[in-house]
Amino acid sequence: MDAGRIHGVLGQNGAGKSTLMKILIGLVTPDSGEIRIGDQLVTITSPQQAADLGIGMVHQHFSLVDALTVWENVILGEGGMRLDRKRARQLVGEIGDQYGLAINPDATVGNLSAGQRQRIEIIKCLRRNPKILIFDEPTSVLTPDESEMLFRVLRQVVQLEGRTVALVSHKLEEVLHATDDVVIMRDGKLVASMQTSGTKPEELARAMVGREVKLRGATPSSAPAVSAAKTGTPGLKIEGLSVSSRKEGVELNGLSLDVYPGEIVGVAGVEGNGQRVLADVLSSLRSFNAGTIEVNGVPVKEGGAGAMAHVGIAVIPEDRHDSGCVLNMSVAENLVLAGLEKVSQRGVVDADTVRENAEKLIAEFGISCQSPDAPMWTLSGGNQQRVVLARELSADPKVLVAAQPTRGLDVGAIEYMGDRLRLAADQGVAVLLISSELEEILHLADRIVVMYRGAIIGEMPNKDVDLERLGMLMGGAQ
Amino acid sequence: MTTSKGVLTRLKLTRDQVELLGLYVLCVVLALAISALLIEFNGSSWTRAVEAIFDGAFQSKGRWGETLRRMAPLLIVAVGSIVATRAGIVNIGQEGQLLVGTTGAAFVLTKIQPGNPAMLIVGLIVGAIVGAVWAGIAGWLYYWRKIPIVLSTLLLVYLSSQIASYTLTRRQLLLNVVPGEPNRLLLSDVTAPKSRLGIIEIFGNKFPLSVPIALLIAVVAAWVLTRTVWGFRLKMLGMNPRTARRAGVSETRYGMAAILVSGAAAGLAGSMMLAGGESQYKFSSGFASNAGWDGLLVALVARNNPIAAIPVALVFAGLRSASTFLSVAGIEGVLVDVVRALLVVALFIPPAISELRRKRRALANLTERT
């Protein structure tokens, strides 16, 4: 990598880009090979050492401690004995001013939005005055405006201060837009390296996946021209759903929503408007204060564990480690978690059926794993997501809720997920797609509803979508 | 590719096992060496101690029957705590659950219809229920008020010995007043002869029926935990409660069931000790004599595997039955506590190391692939 430029590192999930970056900051030790900084050969064994060598990383997630304040997080890990609160707060202010990343140093991180957290990450990283900055999927949690601002900061860091930036991403436009050079990784190897200007997206995509892919936006929408008729009983009918808690206040405020069998309804909205709560309610993880939920016209008895799964609501959760899979159980076991009745007789689990089921689904969904008995945690993120998808769809659900189903996935996996959701809808499942990526919703949904402050405030069919009105609705304007 | 990899993993596995075995031997030898030093330091001879342990545990006449008799409660307690651990619950109050459960059983076995053999069954059931209720308090405190089970079960241990003592100060409860003797002994009456566990005799070794029952419990538990839907769901709950909840496993119901089972096991273990002849069929406040703690340690050393718990329980029982022989050999009985604790620490180390290495290696493999 040359100094003073922004380098894009592009690749599919599992292509080895995060491993490469983890090696650079000392979280993973390489089996062979060497790293040079300048002319100096180095081995990096810990994050601390990486910092000493001038490598800093802005993580996609988990490098901030929620319970601590902003300034505490910024100076965390610097060692030394004295905790100079005044200096640290001043520092946050200074760096914030310098790069236009203003933030209140005394705020508790847990209360801040994703965009604000990333500011802290960047401040924390710049604070150590690194020569090389690594950004791991920096925009996946940002609004378009915030992303724009981030790229401005990157430009400044590179052009005015001569630092080197590596931008790890799976998003083509972003890499095209923000970088000077780009390298493309596939299967743990560098497959291409080029200057960004003058490169076409199709070229990058081909190098990334190793074959032709259809890009989003290349065709306007893959949604069927004639949307499934809104007749008969809705597969999922939510009426007046309200959730509030002492800690968070009102989280869902009389939300009403219908999803008919055979259609995909996209829930658009800026993150933090109750999407997560809605998904949690439909996962029977939260109870609600008021309202009804009906599946095929039958009201769901609320409250019990697994009540939603029982009536045929399948969920692909936003965070699969949280409620999608059990990392310490095997792949085969993870594939039957919710459907134990099917693989057991009189309360006894039939190991053969479990295995057959696993082999069938592994083949059908192209899950790459050592064996059905391999623990779930040995799988890569994309494959874990496929396990979740395979299990949920194999339960023959009436309703499928997909919450941010493609977050952190690469082009190929996104394409696959989209096809699967469409296929499910075509087979008569009522699909509810909750996503903060508007593009994804425009691409997949038949009907779009907008969620704002815990309620649905607008609806439009995808075929005559009015983007301007959609944007205003997302901002809360009726 | 798959075949070569398969062979490799198999080779690696055996190498792992050899390593693990080596580590076990090393750690145990080390623990024993420290124990020997302690004995020498205390002015006794370690060779005599070893002899006494071997004699006491199985060499002398009738001793392995004694060891088996002592194994039964340890195994049952261990199986109970394994069930709790599966559900992700850290119940470490078995000592108290055992004692309180036995208090209940003692009341039935000494005071109610002494001539009725059916009272044996009633006594054992009452013992199990009382143990379950005692553990259930901790479960209730957790699910209702989020008080950590580790803490509440421990606190309840201290309460349980006071409860046992109290029942032994009241004639209408358990105290046995022997005419002409001062009332200081705080012992219960002997249990009714008709409601005692049957004794099996093989080659001059006598042990009560609790031994085959305990073995049966261990085997059944192993089957239930690995093969049934209930066991599967318990495991799911222990490993990821939120995923389990979505899949229809109620944390309160399954978690509470697990802790009740572990308490019942402890109560049953104690009741069978009493009905099987422990301290001449008499109950006292010191009756549990660490059987609850030991059972818990058995579960931990056996890495929460009910079948592995059988040999571990046997070793622990051997040490227990050796302690009387040690005193005869002029070495204090508490030594056994020390040796056992050192052994436990030693037995913790090898699987921890190998687990750590296994995970690190698997992680390295994973990062290779991605």
Add this chain to the structure above:
Amino acid sequence: MLAFMGDILSNGPLYESTFRLAAVLAFAAVGEWVAERAGTINISVEAMLLGGHFGAAIAYTESTNFALAIAVGAIVGMLVASLQGYLSHYLSADQFGIGLTLNILLLGVAAFLQPKFDLSTKLANVVEIPLLSDIPKIGPALFAQRWPMYLIYVLIPVIWWLVMRTSWGLEIRAVGEDPQAADVSGINVNARRRQAILIAGLTSGIGGAVYLFGQVGRFESSNIGGKGIIALAAVIFGGWTLRGAVAGCLLFGYVDALRLNLPNILGYSLNSQLLASLPFLATIIVMLIFAKHTRQPRALAQPFIRGLK
């Protein structure tokens, strides 16, 4: 009833023993607080207390020097802590199993070795702090104690400062909340956790020694009998704040003192089992009332292996 309450409130010895018993709990609780903030539920705090108690008894018998004996107590406490720390945060063995085993081991070792030493210990001198000890009621309780007791006045602010006002303390707190994030920030998670346990060993070791010289005077292996566990409860009761933990110690110390003084106050003896149960019963009841709304360190009792969630 009112008269009874009056008796309790005006009972000087009650205040004094409340302080003494609370102080012992506080020594253990302060260290346990650090360990728990770093993410370990350290039930071997009981063994650390006992280790300090026994170590100090031996050291005093051999040297007749209080300061030296307290130092030895601290060292023995830290020895136990290093075992706990090494096994649970280096080898990742089950922290509760290790803690429990250490509790049993220390009890066994103490009982086993006690006859070997002809232990002779005594109480340290009472030192009255002028002026402060003249405050009615609480003055004598807080400021006319055997001098080792005063160590708690030093220890509490020092430990608080360490955890809340130094970089090291910040790292300790981060490690207990989010070890993954702490690791990525360049903190050696398991080393910090071991150090936190060592602090627990240090303060509990001192506590065990102080209990010997400030309260009981003679070593018995049964002296500690659950005090560590109650200290642990005090930390949880206090919602993982030091202030709350100390308040918990005072409360539990008061109950313990009540147990010792109630017969004198009432003028007749109560059921001895009930009295002996009182501290534990009160602990449970108090936790029942207050425990629900506290926020615990998020990674409490979760082992950390790099790369594994």
